Amino acid sequence: MEDYGLDLHASMLLQEYRERYPEFLKLREVAMQKLSEIVNNSDIELNSMESRIKTEKSLVGKLQRKGHKYNCITDITDIFGARIIAFYNEDVDRIAAITETLFEVDWDNSVDKRKMHQFDSFGYNSLHYICRIPKEIYYDPEYPNLNQIPFEFQIRTALQHVWSAIQHDIGYKSEIETPMEYHRNLSRLAGMLELADNEFSRIRNSINDYRRRVQSLLKKGKLEEVPLDGDTFRSYLSRQPFQELNRKIAAINQAELHPASYLPYLSVLRQVGMKTLADVERLISEHHDNAYKLALFQIGSTDIDILAETIGIQNICIVQILKTGGGLVGLRNMFETIDGPSPNNEIMAEIMMEQARRLPFLKEKG
Numbered sequence: 037m038e039d040y041g042l043d044l045h046a047s048m049l050l051q052e053y054r055e056r057y058p059e060f061l062k063l064r065e066v067a068m069q070k071l072s073e074i075v076n077n078s079d080i081e082l083n084s085m086e087s088r089i090k091t092e093k094s095l096v097g098k099l100q101r102k103g104h105k106y107n108c109i110t111d112i113t114d115i116f117g118a119r120i121i122a123f124y125n126e127d128v129d130r131i132a133a134i135t136e137t138l139f140e141v142d143w144d145n146s147v148d149k150r151k152m153h154q155f156d157s158f159g160y161n162s163l164h165y166i167c168r169i170p171k172e173i174y175y176d177p178e179y180p181n182l183n184q185i186p187f188e189f190q191i192r193t194a195l196q197h198v199w200s201a202i203q204h205d206i207g208y209k210s211e212i213e214t215p216m217e218y219h220r221n222l223s224r225l226a227g228m229l230e231l232a233d234n235e236f237s238r239i240r241n242s243i244n245d246y247r248r249r250v251q252s253l254l255k256k257g258k259l260e261e262v263p264l265d266g267d268t269f270r271s272y273l274s275r276q277p278f279q280e281l282n283r284k285i286a287a288i289n290q291a292e293l294h295p296a297s298y299l300p301y302l303s304v305l306r307q308v309g310m311k312t313l314a315d316v317e318r319l320i321s322e323h324h325d326n327a328y329k330l331a332l333f334q335i336g337s338t339d340i341d342i343l344a345e346t347i348g349i350q351n352i353c354i355v356q357i358l359k360t361g362g363g364l365v366g367l368r369n370m371f372e373t374i375d376g377p378s379p380n381n382e383i384m385a386e387i388m389m390e391q392a393r394r395l396p397f398l399k400e401k402g
Contacts, residue, residue: 040096046103053095053109060089060116063185066174067118067139067167074134075120083121083194090115113145113166114188121197124237128191132163135189139167142186162192162200195229195236247271259314269302272313281324281348285331289341296344300374301353307373308356319352323359326395327351333391354388359397364389 042050068087075082090098090112098112106112122128135141145166167189169182176182192200246267253262254271262268278298286293310316330351335343344350357366367385375381392398 040100042096042099042103046099049099049103049106049109049112050092050096053092053115056109057089059179059182059185062176062179063169063182063187064089064116064118066169066176066182067116067187067189070138070169070173071118071120071135074138075131078130078134080127080130081123083123083197085118085120087116087118090117110185113142113186116185116187117190118187119190119192121192121194123194124240125193125233126237128163128193131191132165135165135167135191138173139165139189140170142166142168145186162190162196165189165191193233195233199226199229254313259317260312262313264302264305264310264312264316266299266302268313269299269305272316273298277317277320278345278348278352281320281327281352282343282345284328285335285347285351286343288332289335289339291335291341291343293343293345293347296346298346298349301346301349303373304353304370307369308353308360308362319356323352323355326355326397329395330354330392333394354392355395358389358392358395 040050064087068085072085075085095112095115099106109115120131122131142165146164148163165188166186168184168186171183174183250262250268250271253259254268254275262272282293285291305316305319308319310319327348328351331347334351353370354367357363357370360366362369364385367388368381371381371384372378
């Protein structure tokens with residue numbers, strides 16, 4: 037094996053690393069398994085989770101620079117290192133709390149580098165823990181020293197990780213003398229990233245507050261105060277507002293109702309003038325009977341026994357389009373909104389128009 041020209045002490049450390057390499061592999065396996073289990077159970081969405089064991093070449097470089105500082109290989113606390121990259125600052129704090137309950141943390145050698153920066157300092161940092169696996173959560177007699185091996189665990193946001201990668205790529209070191217112009221430009225970018233990190237968290241919290249407020253309004257039945265959008269429409273659908281009409285239509289032929297996505301109809305509802313959930317509620321109430329009658333004309337004389345559960349909302353939208361003068365063009369636009377452009381949309385619009393001609397309100401117009 038290559039000795040790399042190390043002094044005697046560093047060579048002994050390198051040999052210890054080689055002999056104990058299986059322990060580091062086992063440490064990595066156990067630590068990542070425990071981390072994955074507990075983080076997955078926390079429902080925190082991650083950007084990534086990664087780990088590595090320091091390569092021999094990397095270790096040699098460290099020993100050449102400061103091998104005299106270490107008495108044994110486990111004095112080097114980052115032989116095995118793990119990193120979790122989250123999307124938001126508050127998730128970094130949540131993962132940190134999980135880490136503190138899961139592992140033994142060496143507080144003297146751990147550091148929250150996020151708290152180190154000053155207003156005019158350079159850099160964008162993360163949370164670094166030095167940890168050990170406690171025997172309470174894992175012990176293997178084949179690796180009796182495993183619980184004594186420290187490892188480094190980093191937690192950072194995705195933007196912090198990007199900044200760190202850029203720093204590494206350009207080879208920037210804060211202790212190296214560089215022109216002030218570069219300091220200013222890089223510090224400005226670091227500040228922008230920090231601001232973006234905080235803004236992403238603020239926006240997410242605002243959206244969550246909005247969703248909670250919407251849920252509260254829904255529970256109280258204050259639909260006039262709930263604007264029609266993707267989030268509110270999904271919440272409204274959980275009330276199954278079309279269920280009664282769907283079942284009534286299905287009963288015409290004793291048909292089965294098969295699941296289908298309602299979400300394409302959100303754009304249709306907006307196109308026909310719906311702005312709040314109360315508007316949608318009124319639409320259902322106002323057009324319930326005509327939507328059912330239209331279904332009678334559609335399937336009453338057929339043996340169709342399978343229907344999409346969107347049949348109710350489809351017929352309600354058709355009635356609204358025809359009542360407001362949208363005609364054949366309006367029906368074609370509806371099918372294009374739902375299914376995308378296709379020559380079949382014109383055919384479907386003509387079929388629906390023909391079936392709807394017998395509806396009372398169209399007969400009166402005729």
